[in-house]
Amino acid sequence: MQTNTHQARVLRRQGAVAVLRHVHAHPAATRADVIRVLGLSSGSATDITARLKRLRLLDEAGSPPTGERGRPSPMLVPHPDGPVVCAVDISHERWRISVAELGGGVVEQASGRHATRRPDAVLGHLRETVNGVYQRYPGRLGAVSVAVAGTVRGTDVVQAAGLRWRNVSLESLRIQPGMPLLVGNDATLAGLAEARRGAGARARVVLHLIVAVGVGGTLVVDGTPVDGTTGAGGEFGHLPFGDPGRSCPCGARGCWDLEVGGRAMARLLGEPPPRNPRTRAEQVIATAAVDPAARLAVQATARALGRGIGGLVNATDPDVVTLSGLAVEIMQSAPGELESSYRAALMRFHRSSPPALTTTTLGSHSQLTGAVDRGFDAVLTPDGLDAWSGRAVP
Amino acid sequence: MQTNTHQARVLRRQGAVAVLRHVHAHPAATRADVIRVLGLSSGSATDITARLKRLRLLDEAGSPPTGERGRPSPMLVPHPDGPVVCAVDISHERWRISVAELGGGVVEQASGRHATRRPDAVLGHLRETVNGVYQRYPGRLGAVSVAVAGTVRGTDVVQAAGLRWRNVSLESLRIQPGMPLLVGNDATLAGLAEARRGAGARARVVLHLIVAVGVGGTLVVDGTPVDGTTGAGGEFGHLPFGDPGRSCPCGARGCWDLEVGGRAMARLLGEPPPRNPRTRAEQVIATAAVDPAARLAVQATARALGRGIGGLVNATDPDVVTLSGLAVEIMQSAPGELESSYRAALMRFHRSSPPALTTTTLGSHSQLTGAVDRGFDAVLTPDGLDAWSGRAVP
DNA sequence: ATAATATACTCGCGATACGAGGATAATAAT
DNA sequence: ATTATTATCCTCGTATCGCGAGTATATTAT
Numbered sequence A, B: 001m002q003t004n005t006h007q008a009r010v011l012r013r014q015g016a017v018a019v020l021r022h023v024h025a026h027p028a029a030t031r032a033d034v035i036r037v038l039g040l041s042s043g044s045a046t047d048i049t050a051r052l053k054r055l056r057l058l059d060e061a062g063s064p065p066t067g068e069r070g071r072p073s074p075m076l077v078p079h080p081d082g083p084v085v086c087a088v089d090i091s092h093e094r095w096r097i098s099v100a101e102l103g104g105g106v107v108e109q110a111s112g113r114h115a116t117r118r119p120d121a122v123l124g125h126l127r128e129t130v131n132g133v134y135q136r137y138p139g140r141l142g143a144v145s146v147a148v149a150g151t152v153r154g155t156d157v158v159q160a161a162g163l164r165w166r167n168v169s170l171e172s173l174r175i176q177p178g179m180p181l182l183v184g185n186d187a188t189l190a191g192l193a194e195a196r197r198g199a200g201a202r203a204r205v206v207l208h209l210i211v212a213v214g215v216g217g218t219l220v221v222d223g224t225p226v227d228g229t230t231g232a233g234g235e236f237g238h239l240p241f242g243d244p245g246r247s248c249p250c251g252a253r254g255c256w257d258l259e260v261g262g263r264a265m266a267r268l269l270g271e272p273p274p275r276n277p278r279t280r281a282e283q284v285i286a287t288a289a290v291d292p293a294a295r296l297a298v299q300a301t302a303r304a305l306g307r308g309i310g311g312l313v314n315a316t317d318p319d320v321v322t323l324s325g326l327a328v329e330i331m332q333s334a335p336g337e338l339e340s341s342y343r344a345a346l347m348r349f350h351r352s353s354p355p356a357l358t359t360t361t362l363g364s365h366s367q368l369t370g371a372v373d374r375g376f377d378a379v380l381t382p383d384g385l386d387a388w389s390g391r392a393v394p
Numbered sequence C: 001a002t003a004a005t006a007t008a009c010t011c012g013c014g015a016t017a018c019g020a021g022g023a024t025a026a027t028a029a030t
Numbered sequence D: 001a002t003t004a005t006t007a008t009c010c011t012c013g014t015a016t017c018g019c020g021a022g023t024a025t026a027t028t029a030t
Helices: A002-010 A014-025 A031-038 A042-054 A119-136 A186-197 A262-268 A277-287 A292-316 A326-333 A335-344 A363-379 A382-391 B002-010 B014-025 B031-038 B042-054 B119-136 B186-197 B262-268 B277-287 B292-316 B326-333 B335-344 B363-379 B382-391
Strands: A058-061 A075-078 A084-090 A094-101 A106-113 A141-148 A151-153 A156-160 A165-169 A181-185 A205-211 A215-221 A320-325 A356-359 B058-061 B075-078 B084-090 B094-101 B106-113 B141-148 B151-153 B156-160 B165-169 B181-185 B205-211 B215-221 B320-325 B356-359
Touching: A014 A031, A014 A042, A014 A058, A014 A075, A014 A382, A031 A042, A042 A058, A084 A119, A084 A363, A094 A119, A094 A363, A106 A119, A119 A141, A119 A165, A141 A186, A141 A363, A141 A382, A151 A181, A181 A186, A181 A363, A186 A205, A186 A215, A186 A320, A186 A363, A205 A292, A205 A326, A215 A292, A262 A277, A262 A292, A277 A292, A277 A326, A292 A326, A292 A335, A320 A326, A326 A335, A326 A356, A335 A356, A363 A382, B014 B031, B014 B042, B014 B058, B014 B075, B014 B382, B031 B042, B042 B058, B084 B119, B084 B363, B094 B119, B094 B363, B106 B119, B119 B141, B119 B165, B141 B186, B141 B363, B141 B382, B151 B181, B181 B186, B181 B363, B186 B205, B186 B215, B186 B320, B186 B363, B205 B292, B205 B326, B215 B292, B262 B277, B262 B292, B277 B292, B277 B326, B292 B326, B292 B335, B320 B326, B326 B335, B326 B356, B335 B356, B363 B382
Parallel strands: A084 A141, A141 A181, A205 A320, A320 A356, B084 B141, B141 B181, B205 B320, B320 B356
Antiparallel strands: A058 A075, A084 A094, A094 A106, A151 A156, A156 A165, A205 A215, B058 B075, B084 B094, B094 B106, B151 B156, B156 B165, B205 B215
């Protein structure tokens, strides 16, 4: 009892939290690295790591020989009994779950197709699976973090066109009262991952854009997504960059969404709206090499994409733009159109050194990676660590 | 020497900084308020305030009787010899300077017209004036913070159409090497002020928009403007919400700027581009009550404004939208058009409770207020306070 | 071996904040 | 007026945290 109050206090201060956050962000860090980056004294480092080891948050492992002089510094690695985060990705047709430890290393993974899209069925099954994780890692689950292909508000999904969901609460995934449950848009979380661990890792301000059915993404500033009060931000696809005459399923008109992606390509080819816009877009891009009509459609899409990106760069002034999803394929298929329309849409002063358009380096796992990171953001706080040390067996 | 190292350390910790920041943000705060908000113990509060008084950062003043029971809590007020910030506003035709103390209270003010717009003349004169402040407040000037009507990058003005400036460095306003010099876009800083002390004071995410010649503003999240890597963000006027056929002086096409404000109104009235778009817009709005053509022009502008705001709300998900400059007059002149086009541009899920469109409560001082706040943000940090206690006479 | 280098550990100290107990200044009740 | 109630402030002992100086340790270079 006394010891517990003791422990619960042990982590309130900055140092220990800062060390944990740094180790999470830089999984291969040694103690000496951490000292340098955080400006700690070697004595503090000894003290802090000792306490974090005692609390089963960190462990030390002999580093591989570096070939340099001096006493080698041990690597700070996640403790084998340390906290884990359960990340869930719910997309139109599939679900994925991964369990990750500090640093983001995945210790377990599962995935499957939705048997049906009915919210209660999907969520019931996911709750089962998450609960299995909760049981399999007794006392170790620190947060459940969900990425959804839809618009999110708090822990609710207000709309998810692909899933045909409207106002679905994900509260049932909160296995334990008081455990952090984080819900985010999948594009937002992919952007978070890309900004922290992918193509934007060295940048302070990253604009991430993903084209799937429409356009989504986020602006990530200093590792934090700018996603609004309710988490519904980043709906760049519903900026009115397009023809005001066209109405969008979202309820507005002239949305950028309608100019980019499968629906736009089908329209440009004189086809009816495709049942699966994403698939249709991939087909069109694939045939663009040989089919002039398809090529023109892809080029027009690339121009609409580039123009919007340019405008967003004017508005947000990022270091770098990271592209994902169909945007990558569009960029590969029509690089000239994309780049030139992007530059033409920039304000003049940006043109001497415009933010680079880069492609994702994380691929299809970025949503889950982002969800894991957001989960650990919630765990690696003074309060979160208090909860952990309270939960820990003495 | 020893005493100085002593003092310099005295403020490194969170408590004192947190108290100062809270007092700055809430000028009428009493000690008891601060204790409650920051969760300090009464002992810590005594200790911290005593040290801050000794360092001439804070002073205490008897509160006016509240009529409530209990021992009255003294107000924490800026120390009469405490730090001041010099805020400078450079607009197209005028300059303004104000000297403010902790909490934002203005202790001195000056303004005038530019004799010429030549950068060296304008800056030479401002440097003189700022230097006068530096002399008049010996050892007390903590930062110089500038608001400019132009696009800013670091401490450079990359373009300011109204001033006809291109790539002008403001470094000459750094009176003393090492003293913080902060340069920001005037719309960004006005938004900061509005978000912290104006119409957005209670909100976490504030979208501030100002229409002058074009559209500017910022998104302010948790009191911090989202202004990009170089501070050039917030150029919402150069999002391509408009007709792609029209080219903008900024170098891009279809900018929102061209659909809102004096240029747009003149075009809608079949006039050539006005020399002073802002003045022309005010005239058109003034005559809208009696002149149907003017009314139609204002209404079209209001629709373009509302549509863009809706798109930005989709993308940024703010708690509230604050409007300033011409936008206020447009809103008053054509409230129906603005509101309905705003709502029509929102994604459906926003429509049940859309973020309110509110008008500025700070008026024309918001740029300077924002600059003051940004200056104190630089002063009220551990490093800034170290510098202060080092500068202070022992 | 011995030197050089980088890092880790030990330990005493100063800075910070907490919290319990007492003092103080206002209003409310008698 | 006097006493009670309430909210706050002050004093002081204690615990935590991180620093820094000195010492120990593990590696590479000569």
